[in-house]
Amino acid sequence: MATRAGSAPSTYSPSTQKRKQTRLDLKDPDWVRSDGRLFHQCRPAFFRTGAVTAAAGSAYAELGDTKVIVSVFGPRESKKAMMYSDTGRLNCNVSYTTFATSVRGQGSDHKEFSSMLHKALEGAIILESFPKTTVDVFALVLETSGSDLPLIVSCASLALADAGIMIYDLVTAVSVSCHGSNLILDPLVEEESYQEGSLMITYMPSREEVTQLTITGEWSPTRIHEAMNLCLSACSNLGNVMRSCLKEAAAAASDDTNE
């Protein structure tokens, strides 16, 4: 952003020239992650329910710098144009704020996240418990720093539990990124952009059932096994964190009503 002497300064925007000049050599076995984590270590997660009072249920989640807020509306009347259905309907929408990414923009290259969230959640919701009505799930990503969709899925299932929608189990999600011979759990944006393949699992920890498995890139069966085991144990730990968050919120709410 050189300016000639005497000229008006150009408007400032985060420059793409700031990207590192050297490509990260992620296949190097001595390579250390930029935030100092081990390859198989997730960032600490923070969950809180009841963030949005206008919604039937809501949850806010942070995974490192990634921040997501999910509101759940319903069960409410389906639109008049919809046909009758004796099971409930699920409607998901994922949107990014303009300030979510490091470069301000529309964030519109993640349109498939809405349908992926739908597929992850529909196996976990007991649709027969709310016939003829619709449950709307709206996810808003406030800041992204990698591993967005897994956090969206986990936060959405927490919001559903907060809304009182009957679900078979909480849904937790973790993704793994493949770099040569290394498997990196919970990748950051830069690790995701240089990955050779990725695997995301959305898992119900208590029922021990997988609701969605997404694989991109080239994987051998042994690598898939290894990655899946990593993800499943990380999902179980995440499930415990989410459960304790729900119990705290429920205990606090019941203490308020008892007073």
Added chain:
Amino acid sequence: MKTKDEERMVTPGEILGKASEMRPGRGAYAVAETGDVYASLTGRLSWLPPRPDSPDQRPIVEITGHKAHGVVPEPGSIVIARVKKVMAKMASADIMCVDEKSVREKFTGIIRQQDVRATEIDKVDIHSSFRAGDIVRASVLSLGDARAYYLSTAKNELGVVSAAESTTGATMIPISWTEMQCPLSGQIEPRKVAKV
């Protein structure tokens, strides 16, 4: 063991026990293959004793959510609705409360001519039973079609609970099961009145 768990908070997916020892009530479900009973809501666990005459003597486990909203009309529940439109053969109403809990967003219901009362159902004049703006207590007959739930006022305790007189707007007082009177103007208007 049961008394200790009486006031326990549970989250969806937690195992409550075996299906051989308990029956899943509202907020719980059983899986046939493993025989476990799981929770499906967040809330407090409570045990209900089985009915003495039923062949199944397992206690019923229920979970009461900590939030008082989120009700959906179910067949058999008593609802409070406001009449929106009165047509020749039916009246459409917005359901506002279900079984003493208010809904967050209204549901649409219709009361058909044959469901207004129990006797002489083909001689019912909808316009003499309901007017737009009346508050009625009705029971949900069924889920209905895609657009509306089917409601019925065919019992003594169901019908118009509160209505405003058409000219003065004052709340009318019921004087019989078929008439209400305005305290200001003395006008008598026909309604299907609920026995409160």
